[in-house]
Amino acid sequence: EAQVTQNPRYLITVTGKKLTVTCSQNMNHEYMSWYRQDPGLGLRQIYYSMNVEVTDKGDVPEGYKVSRKEKRNFPLILESPSPNQTSLYFCASSPGTGQPSTDTQYFGPGTRLTVL
Amino acid sequence: RKEVEQDPGPFNVPEGATVAFNCTYSNSASQSFFWYRQDCRKEPKLLMSVYSSGNEDGRFTAQLNRASQYISLLIRDSKLSDSATYLCVVNEFRGFQKLVFGTGTRLLVSP
Numbered sequence: 001e002a003q004v005t006q007n008p009r010y011l012i013t014v015t016g017k018k019l020t021v022t023c024s025q026n027m028n029h030e031y032m033s034w035y036r037q038d039p040g041l042g043l044r045q046i047y048y049s050m051n052v053e054v055t056d057k058g059d060v061p062e063g064y065k066v067s068r069k070e071k072r073n074f075p076l077i078l079e080s081p082s083p084n085q086t087s088l089y090f091c092a093s094s095p096g097t098g099q100p101s102t103d104t105q106y107f108g109p110g111t112r113l114t115v116l
Numbered sequence: 117r118k119e120v121e122q123d124p125g126p127f128n129v130p131e132g133a134t135v136a137f138n139c140t141y142s143n144s145a146s147q148s149f150f151w152y153r154q155d156c157r158k159e160p161k162l163l164m165s166v167y168s169s170g171n172e173d174g175r176f177t178a179q180l181n182r183a184s185q186y187i188s189l190l191i192r193d194s195k196l197s198d199s200a201t202y203l204c205v206v207n208e209f210r211g212f213q214k215l216v217f218g219t220g221t222r223l224l225v226s227p
Contacts, residue, residue: 031212042120042203042219043160050212090159094213103213104150107159 002027004108006091012114021076021111023091030096032074036087049074081115088112122204122218129225133194137221139187139204147209149180151189154201194225
């Protein structure tokens with residue numbers, strides 16, 4: 001089954017304790033992205049990757065890191081989490097066809113993170 | 117001004133009703149447009165793309181007006197299962213997909 005998976009789905013942690021949220025897709029997609037969703041703000045892009053070893057900042061990258069060592073995986077790293085990073089996080093991937101009307105994104109199930 | 121604006125709702129409608137959502141976007145260079153559906157605390161899922169000519173998928177009709185920078189979604193014969201949040205999404209496409217999301221319009225369909 002074609003899908004985007006994220007782990008963990010739920011995480012409660014404390015300020016300053018490094019954590020990683022994994023994201024994996026089995027569709028051989030070129031493009032992957034991380035979003036956070038907060039009430040009243042919609043989804044905002046954190047980082048994206050157009051291909052292996054190619055990553056770039058989105059709209060809200062502060063406090064996050066990513067890596068893309070393999071095509072299928074795109075982990076999100078919080079080196080020193082803070083309470084304002086409490087949010088619902090989504091990973092997404094798309095084929096990267098270069099055709100705006102067909103290059104739609106598929107989302108993972110989400111990770112609910114609480115930083116105390 | 118938000119890049120993509122939607123009425124947050126909620127829209128409360130009875131089963132069988134017709135309901136319409138609107139969305140405006142600020143970037144006139146936007147390339148493509150979508151409606152996504154999001155159930156409570158779950159991932160957004162693509163409902164339909166939106167084309168200038170308008171397009172229909174069963175009970176759902178989407179329309180784009182580039183001159184007014186306006187997108188609409190019409191749902192006919194509402195079902196209980198249509199209850200969800202509908203996200204208006206604009207692709208600013210800068211050589212790669214750059215999606216900008218509205219905050220969503222919540223729909224509640226009641227028996």
